[in-house]
Each structure stands twice: as C-alpha cells, then as structure tokens.
Amino acid sequence: MSKFWSPGVESLTPYVPGEQPRQRMIKLNTNENPYPPSEGVEEVLRHFPCEQLRRYPDPESIALRDMLARTYGVNREQVFVGNGSDEVLAFAFRAFFQRQGEALAIPEHTYSFYPVYCQLYGIELQKLPLNDRWEIALEDFPETGHAGIAFANPNAPTGHAHGRQAIKSLLERQRERVVLVDEAYDGFGGESAVPLIDDHPNLLVTSTFSKSRSLAGMRIGFAIGSRALIEGLERIKDSFNSYPLDPLASAVGIAALEDTRHHEECCRAVMATRERTARELEDMGMEVLPSKANFLFVRPKHLEAASVAASLRTAGILVRHFSKGGLSDWLRISIGSDEEMTALLEALRSLPPSSG
Ligand code: PMP
Numbered sequence: 001m002s003k004f005w006s007p008g009v010e011s012l013t014p015y016v017p018g019e020q021p022r023q024r025m026i027k028l029n030t031n032e033n034p035y036p037p038s039e040g041v042e043e044v045l046r047h048f049p050c051e052q053l054r055r056y057p058d059p060e061s062i063a064l065r066d067m068l069a070r071t072y073g074v075n076r077e078q079v080f081v082g083n084g085s086d087e088v089l090a091f092a093f094r095a096f097f098q099r100q101g102e103a104l105a106i107p108e109h110t111y112s113f114y115p116v117y118c119q120l121y122g123i124e125l126q127k128l129p130l131n132d133r134w135e136i137a138l139e140d141f142p143e144t145g146h147a148g149i150a151f152a153n154p155n156a157p158t159g160h161a162h163g164r165q166a167i168k169s170l171l172e173r174q175r176e177r178v179v180l181v182d183e184a185y186d187g188f189g190g191e192s193a194v195p196l197i198d199d200h201p202n203l204l205v206t207s208t209f210s211k212s213r214s215l216a217g218m219r220i221g222f223a224i225g226s227r228a229l230i231e232g233l234e235r236i237k238d239s240f241n242s243y244p245l246d247p248l249a250s251a252v253g254i255a256a257l258e259d260t261r262h263h264e265e266c267c268r269a270v271m272a273t274r275e276r277t278a279r280e281l282e283d284m285g286m287e288v289l290p291s292k293a294n295f296l297f298v299r300p301k302h303l304e305a306a307s308v309a310a311s312l313r314t315a316g317i318l319v320r321h322f323s324k325g326g327l328s329d330w331l332r333i334s335i336g337s338d339e340e341m342t343a344l345l346e347a348l349r350s351l352p353p354s355s356g
Contacts, residue, residue: 011119012119012120013116013119015112015113015116017030018030018318018320019318021318024316025316025317025318026316026317026318026336026340026343026344027318027334027336028295028317028318028319028320028333028334028335028336028340028344029318029319029320029332029334030216030320030334031156031185031211031293031294031295031332031334032210032211032214032216032334033211033212033213033214033216033266033270033294034270034335034336034337034340035214035266035269035270035337036214037213037214037215037252037256037262038213038214038255038256038258038259038262038263039259039262040255040256040258040259040262041215041252041255041256041259043255044248044251044252044255045248045252048247048248048251052247053247053248057244057245057246057247057250058244058247058250059244060244061081061243061244061245061250062076063250063254064081064220064245064250064253064254065079065080065081067253067254067257067258068081068222068224068253068257071257072192072194072224073194073195074194074197074224077227077230078197078224078225078226078227078230079222079223079224079230080222080223080224080225080230080233080234080243081220081221081222081243081244081245081253082221082222082223082237082243082245083219083220083221083245083249084208084210084219084220084221085182085184085206085207085208085210085221085222085223086113086221087219087221088206088221088222088223088233089113089114089117089180089182089206089221090117090120091233091236091237092150092178092180092204092206092223092233093114093117093118093121093123093150094121094236095229095232095233095235095236096147096148096177096178096180096204096229096232097118097121097123097147097148097150097178098121098122098123098147099123099147099148101124102124102145102146102147103123103124103125103126103146103147104118104123104124104125104126104146104147104148104149104150105126105128105141105142105146105147105148105149105150106125106126106127106128106149106150106151107127107128107129107130107136107137107151107155108127108128108129108130108326109130109134109155109157109158109325109326109327110136110150110151110152110155110156111152111156111182111184112322112325114150123147124147126142126146128140128141130158133160134158134160134289134297135155135158135160135162136151136153136155136160136162138162138166138167138169138170141170141173141174143173143174144176146177147177148177148178148179148180149170149174149177149178149179149180150179150180150182151180151181151182152181152182152183152184152185153167153181153182153183153190153193154183154185154186154188154190154291154292154293156184156185156293156295156332157295157297157320157322157327157330157332158289158291158297159185159289159290159291159292159293159295159296159297160289160290160291160292161185161189161190161191161292161293163191164191164192164193164195164196167181167193167196168196171196171199171200171202171203174202175202176202177202178202178203178204178229179200179202179203179204180204180205180206181193181203181204181205181206182206182207183205183206183207184206184207184208184210184211185211185212185292185293185294185295186207186212187211187212187213187263187267188211188212188267188270188271188274188291188292188293188294189271189292190292190293192205193205194224197224197225197226200226201225201226201228201229202226202229203225203226204223204224204225204229205223205224205225206221206222206223207221207222207223207224208220208221208222209221209253209256211294212263212266212267212270212294213256213257213263214256214266215252215253215256218249218252218253219249220245220249220252220253270294270335273335273336273337273338273341274291274294274296274335276338276341277296277333277335277341277344277345278290278291278296280345281296281298281345281348284345284348284349285301285302286298286299286300286301287299287301294334294335295332295333295334295335296332296333296335297330297331297332298330298331298332298333299329299330299331300329300331303351305321305328305329305330305331306321306323306328308321308331308348308351309321309331311347311351312344312347312348315347317343317344317347319331319332319333319334319344320332320333320334
C-alpha cells in the first residue's frame with residue numbers, strides 16, 4: 001500500500017502472464033505460433049523508411065483497416081484496430097459493459113483477463129459454469145437484465161469452439177446488450193462469427209495477429225462490428241497511443257494479411273501437429289479435450305498436473321498450469337513445432353510414476 005496510490009488501486013491484483021524465460025526453453029505456455037511470420041513481414045522490416053517515424057501515424061489507420069475490411073468482407077467503418085486485442089478488449093469493456101447495477105455475463109472458465117478488466121473498470125461479473133463437456137453453455141446466458149456477454153470462441157483454456165449456427169441462435173435471443181466474441185484463436189479450425197455482423201448490430205468480434213499470424217511481439221489487435229459499436233470504441237480510445245497503430249505495426253499487419261498462403265500453411269501445420277499430439281497424449285492415458293485452437297487442454301489423470309508441469313520445466317519445457325479456479329488437474333499445452341512436440345512427448349514418457 002502506498003500513500004501515492006489512488007483509492008481502489010490497493011484492491012487490484014496485477015495480471016500475471018505466462019512465464020517468458022530468459023534462457024532457451026521449449027515454450028509451450030503462452031500459445032505463440034511456432035512458425036515465423038510471413039516473408040513479406042521481413043521485407044517490410046528490412047526496408048521500412050525510418051524517416052516516416054518523425055511524423056505521427058495516420059490517425060485513422062486507414063491502410064490497415066482497409067486491408068482488414070477486404071480480408072473479412074466488411075467496410076472500413078466496421079473495423080477498429082489497437083495494440084493487441086487486449087487493448088481492444090479493454091476499450092470494449094469500458095465502452096459497452098460499465099453499467100451500474102448490471103453484471104457482465106461470462107463463462108466461469110474463459111480468458112482470464114476478463115475478470116481483470118472488470119476489476120479495473122468496476123464492472124460486476126456473473127460467471128456461468130461450463131457444461132459437463134467443458135463447453136460454454138450458450139443457452140444459460142441471461143436474456144435481459146445483464147450488462148452484456150463476453151466469451152472466447154474457441155474458448156481458452158479449453159479449446160472448444162461453438163459453430164456459427166450456435167452463435168447465431170445466441171444472438172437471436174440477445175437484442176439489448178453487446179455480445180463480444182473473442183476470436184483470438186481463429187484460424188485453427190473454428191468458424192468466425194464475422195458474417196453474422198450484418199444482421200446483429202450488437203455483435204462485436206475481436207481478434208489478434210498474435211496467434212495464427214505469428215506476430216505476438218508486434219501487438220496488433222482488431223475488432224469488427226456494426227458502425228455503432230465501432231463508433232463507441234472510437235470514443236474511448238486515447239490520443240495516438242493505441243488506435244491508430246504505429247506505422248511499422250500497420251505496415252507489418254498489411255504484409256501479414258497479404259500473404260494468405262503463408263497463413264493457411266502455418267495454420268494447417270499447427271492443426272496437423274495438434275491432432276498428432278492429441279492422439280499420442282491419449283495413447284499415454286491422458287484426457288485431451290477436442291481443440292479448435294493452437295493449444296490442447298490436457299488432464300494427466302494418474303499424475304498430478306502441477307508436478308507434471310514442474311518436471312517438464314526441469315526438462316526445459318514450459319507448459320501452463322492454472323493453480324487456481326478449479327482447473328488444477330489440467331495443463332494447457334501450446335502447439336509448437338513437430339520437433340518441440342516430439343520432445344514434449346518424450347519428456348512425458350520418461351516421467352517417473354512417482355511424480356503423481
Ligand atoms: N483473447 C484471448 C482469448 C487470449 O488468449 C489472448 C492472448 N493471451 C488475447 C485475447 C490477447 O491477445 P493479444 O493482446 O496478444 O492480441
């Protein structure tokens with residue numbers, strides 16, 4: 001506690017992201033893409049005119065928004081960009097969910113940053129349990145009296161994704177408040193809800209270049225929605241810090257979107273490695289949930305998840321273990337390269353039975 005803090009800061013808990021190790025490790029804990037970004041991105045970085053940095057960026061990020069609009073079949077006015085989707089989500093929570101006396105409905109297990117935003121922005125939360133298949137129970141979301149709905153699809157950390165038809169049915173029952181569908185893990189076999197935007201002005205889809213486009217370090221996120229929702233976000237953004245993106249990030253983002261072949265090949269490779277890894281983990285007696293993301297949610301069953309994570313760490317492999325929130329029997333394992341996953345499987349096979 002410091003006397004310099006504003007009231008309320010004391011009760012906040014800082015978000016702790018997955019470990020970023022200093023030494024070389026096989027890093028399967030923060031769902032980064034194992035493959036490098038498109039060669040077009042490298043070209044941009046090599047030839048970027050430094051002179052451009054003297055000036056403020058285009059205040060409306062028009063070139064990148066146009067490219068996103070073309071990619072997703074919407075208009076520029078339906079696209080918002082920010083420094084990673086975390087920032088876009090923060091704006092959305094403030095613009096749409098800060099409603100006195102009404103709670104934001106989220107699944108009990110979903111992206112762990114949502115409760116952090118709620119705490120930061122004084123938003124009440126209503127958490128709904130997943131069903132017995134670890135899926136978001138869309139039918140349990142309240143129809144009225146709430147501040148809105150937010151969830152990740154594919155969900156994290158489970159990897160389960162609802163199809164577009166299921167999201168459409170949810171939207172048919174939600175006319176009053178914003179439904180935020182976080183598609184950070186789009187591209188790995190799930191269906192995007194973006195085509196539903198035309199008929200549902202309360203649908204906001206957020207996504208990122210951090211996962212399927214291998215650009216977590218560049219911080220490019222975006223939202224697609226009706227003009228009314230995008231205008232709401234534009235009112236919340238601050239000066240030049242977020243929207244627009246800096247000119248380098250914009251140029252890199254455009255190059256990444258242009259290389260559709262590279263994107264498809266990376267996603268296909270990740271999905272193939274995911275399915276092979278899932279089968280092999282199941283053959284080892286582990287429970288593996290079906291995943292449409294670039295990670296697997298795995299229950300070692302006869303071993304304790306925390307000690308498996310610790311043993312893997314000693315072997316130089318990082319995976320994610322959530323010690324809190326009722327998920328302590330499970331591990332979230334990001335899909336790395338084939339070689340990395342082979343090393344993971346070998347390390348798991350050589351775990352002593354006593355680590356349980
Ligand atoms: N949504 C979900 C579901 C995520 O898992 C993440 C990344 N951890 C994000 C959003 C944020 O991604 P970024 O800020 O890198 O775009």
